[in-house]
Amino acid sequence: MTVSSDQHIEGKRDVTFRVFRLNPQVDSKPYFDDYTIPVERGITVLRALNYIKENIDASVSYRVFCQAGICGSCGMRINGISKLACTTQVWDELPKCREAGIIRIEPLRNLPLLKDLIVDMDPLVGKMKHYSNWVVSTMEESEMGRKEFLVSEEEFSRYDKATDCILCASCVSECSILRANKEYVSPAVLLKSHRMNVDSRDGLHDVRLAELVQDHGVWDCTHCYRCQETCVKSIPIMDAIHGIREDAIESRGMKDTAGAKHAEAFMSDIEKKGKLVEATLPFRTNGVAWTVKNLLPMAVKMILKRRTPPPPPLVKASKGMKKFREEFREMSEHVKEDHKTHKK
Ligand code: SF4
Ligand code: SF4
Ligand code: FES
Known part of the structure; x- marks a missing residue:
C-alpha cells in the first residue's frame, strides 16, 4: 500500500512501515502489512502511523493518548527494540533498518496480544496489585487532612527517578526472564516496589518485601541489565533490584529464602x-x-x-x-x- 512522494527532495523521502497485524477474531496467524508513505525529517513513528490510519488503512490498531512521551500508551517495538512511538524519530530509525528504508513495527513482547500493536496491560496491573505498588500511609485516619506528612529533599532524591516511570512496559517487553517465565514479577514492578519500600510514609515495607522474595520474585532476575538499557525514561532500574536484594538479605526472616542463601554462598566462595x-x-x-x-x-x-x-x-x-x-x-x-x- 503506497502513497508516494518525490523521493529526492532533501529532508523528505518515501519510507516503508512493515506493520505487524493480527486480529484474533478473524486471523488464524499473524502477518505483516507494508505501507509506503512520504515522510519529512522531524516526523515521529506515531505521526507516521496516524498518517497510515487516516489515509491508507483505518483498521491498523495501536494505543495512543498524550503524543508527548508522558502517558506511556504508545509502547511498541520499532526495528526490534521496545520504545515509545511518539518520541521516536523516523529519521533516527532509518540507519537501523535491516532492510534499507523499511521500518519494522511490532507489538511489545511478554504481554498478551489483543490486536495488531495493542497488548493487554492487565497482567502487569495485576502484578502491581499483588506486590502492593502504592503507599499505605502510616498516618492515623483521624489525623489525615489535619497534618502534613513532610518528605525531606534528601529522602525524595532516593525515589525521584523512579517516580518518572510512565508504565509504558518497554522494560517488561525486553526482560529476558519474562520471556521464559510470564509469572516473573517484572522490572517495572520491582522498580515501583522498591520506590514504595524506601518511602518513610509507607507502612507496608515488610509485607511487600516478604512477597518479593517468594518464587517468581526478585531472586529470579539474571542481572542482564536489558530493562535498564531500554527504559524510555533512563531510570536506573537495577539500583532498585539491588536495593531489594540487599534489603532482603539484611532483614530478619528473609535469610531463609533460597535466593538469599544462594547470594550468601556465592559471596562467601568469591x-x-x-x-x-x-x-x-x-x-x-x-x-x-x-x-x-x-x-x-x-x-x-x-x-x-x-x-x-x-x-x-x-x-x-x-x-x-x-x-x-x-x-x-x-x-x-x-x-x-x-x-x-x-x-x-
Ligand atoms: S535485569 Fe532482571 S529484570 Fe531487568 S531485564 Fe534482566 S532479568 Fe529482567
Ligand atoms: S521503568 Fe522505564 S521502561 Fe519500564 S515501564 Fe517505567 S518508564 Fe517504561
Ligand atoms: S502517546 Fe503518550 S507516551 Fe506516547
Missing part, C-alpha cells in the same frame, strides 16, 4: 577462593533434601559423562587472592555503608 565451589553450591542454596530429590538424576548423568565440577578440596584459590580479598572486604564495607545511608 571471598575465600576468588571463584565458585560449584559442587556444593546447590546444597548450600536449597539444602540437602531438595538437592538430592531434584538434582540427583542430573548429577548421575554428569558423573557418567565425567563432567562433574571438582570437589571443594580440589578448588584452588585464584592467584593474587591476598590483594583481591583486601579489596573485596573494602568493597563490601562500602556497600554496607552506602546501604545504611540509603536507609536513613
Whole structure:
C-alpha cells in the first residue's frame, strides 16, 4: 500500500512501515502489512502511523493518548527494540533498518496480544496489585487532612527517578526472564516496589518485601541489565533490584529464602577462593533434601559423562587472592555503608 512522494527532495523521502497485524477474531496467524508513505525529517513513528490510519488503512490498531512521551500508551517495538512511538524519530530509525528504508513495527513482547500493536496491560496491573505498588500511609485516619506528612529533599532524591516511570512496559517487553517465565514479577514492578519500600510514609515495607522474595520474585532476575538499557525514561532500574536484594538479605526472616542463601554462598566462595565451589553450591542454596530429590538424576548423568565440577578440596584459590580479598572486604564495607545511608 503506497502513497508516494518525490523521493529526492532533501529532508523528505518515501519510507516503508512493515506493520505487524493480527486480529484474533478473524486471523488464524499473524502477518505483516507494508505501507509506503512520504515522510519529512522531524516526523515521529506515531505521526507516521496516524498518517497510515487516516489515509491508507483505518483498521491498523495501536494505543495512543498524550503524543508527548508522558502517558506511556504508545509502547511498541520499532526495528526490534521496545520504545515509545511518539518520541521516536523516523529519521533516527532509518540507519537501523535491516532492510534499507523499511521500518519494522511490532507489538511489545511478554504481554498478551489483543490486536495488531495493542497488548493487554492487565497482567502487569495485576502484578502491581499483588506486590502492593502504592503507599499505605502510616498516618492515623483521624489525623489525615489535619497534618502534613513532610518528605525531606534528601529522602525524595532516593525515589525521584523512579517516580518518572510512565508504565509504558518497554522494560517488561525486553526482560529476558519474562520471556521464559510470564509469572516473573517484572522490572517495572520491582522498580515501583522498591520506590514504595524506601518511602518513610509507607507502612507496608515488610509485607511487600516478604512477597518479593517468594518464587517468581526478585531472586529470579539474571542481572542482564536489558530493562535498564531500554527504559524510555533512563531510570536506573537495577539500583532498585539491588536495593531489594540487599534489603532482603539484611532483614530478619528473609535469610531463609533460597535466593538469599544462594547470594550468601556465592559471596562467601568469591571471598575465600576468588571463584565458585560449584559442587556444593546447590546444597548450600536449597539444602540437602531438595538437592538430592531434584538434582540427583542430573548429577548421575554428569558423573557418567565425567563432567562433574571438582570437589571443594580440589578448588584452588585464584592467584593474587591476598590483594583481591583486601579489596573485596573494602568493597563490601562500602556497600554496607552506602546501604545504611540509603536507609536513613
Ligand atoms: S535485569 Fe532482571 S529484570 Fe531487568 S531485564 Fe534482566 S532479568 Fe529482567
Ligand atoms: S521503568 Fe522505564 S521502561 Fe519500564 S515501564 Fe517505567 S518508564 Fe517504561
Ligand atoms: S502517546 Fe503518550 S507516551 Fe506516547
